[in-house]
Amino acid sequence: xxxxxxxxxxxxxxxxxxxxxxxxxxxxxxxxxxxxxxxxxxxxxxxxxxxxxxxxxxxxxxxxxxxxxxxxxxxxxxxxxxxxxxxxxxxxxxxxxxxxxxxxxxxxxxxxxxxxxxxxxxxxxxxxxxx
Numbered sequence: 001x002x003x004x005x006x007x008x009x010x011x012x013x014x015x016x017x018x019x020x021x022x023x024x025x026x027x028x029x030x031x032x033x034x035x036x037x038x039x040x041x042x043x044x045x046x047x048x049x050x051x052x053x054x055x056x057x058x059x060x061x062x063x064x065x066x067x068x069x070x071x072x073x074x075x076x077x078x079x080x081x082x083x084x085x086x087x088x089x090x091x092x093x094x095x096x097x098x099x100x101x102x103x104x105x106x107x108x109x110x111x112x113x114x115x116x117x118x119x120x121x122x123x124x125x126x127x128x129x130x131x
Contacts, residue, residue, distance in 0.1 A: 002026035002120050006096050009125030016129070017084045022096030022122060024077040033099040034072055034079040035118055038092035038127075045095065049081060050112035053104050059112045064090075086129045093124040 008020040022034065035050035049070040050059045058070050069082040079096060097118030103111055111117045 004096050004098065004120055004122035006094060006122045006125040009094060009127045011128045011130065012086055014087055014129055014131050016086050017082070018086065018127060020081040020083065020094055020096075020125060020127075022079040022081075024079075024098065024120075029077045029098055030074040031101045031104045032120075033103045033112060033117070034070075035097050035099075035112060036070060036079075036081045036094060037097060037115060037118075038090075038094045039124075040092040043092075045115055047113040047115070048094070051079065052112075053101070057109070057112075059109065061113070083127070086127075088129045088131045091127060091129050093126050095124045096122045 003025045005023045008018060012018055031053045033050060033052055036048040037045045038048050039045040047061050048064055049068055051070045051072050055072050067085045072079045098120045099117050100119040
């Protein structure tokens with residue numbers, strides 16, 4: 001059974017930092033693109049960051065670029081999201097997703113930001129930033 005489990009969320013003051021982790025099991029994720037999305041109450045799930053299967057390419061939403069950093073450890077089937085200088089508008093449930101390897105041979109950088117690209121999802125972890 002394929003599973004993605006996010007952890008590391010919590011309550012932090014504005015300007016603080018958190019690191020989210022996503023641990024995969026049930027299959028090999030080494031050739032999967034991995035992405036982080038978030039969903040605030042009453043809003044659609046939106047793209048935050050993504051990383052190619054090799055880790056050689058990273059992608060960010062404009063709202064987090066320069067503050068967040070995505071990384072991965074293929075040996076541990078894990079991805080991470082380092083979040084710095086957090087703002088109240090970053091408050092959301094954060095979800096980790098993988099693409100099942102669909103982008104491994106594709107030159108489709110636009111696809112990394114699309115929710116439909118990702119076929120496996122975790123249950124999410126809550127991040128709350130107080131002002």
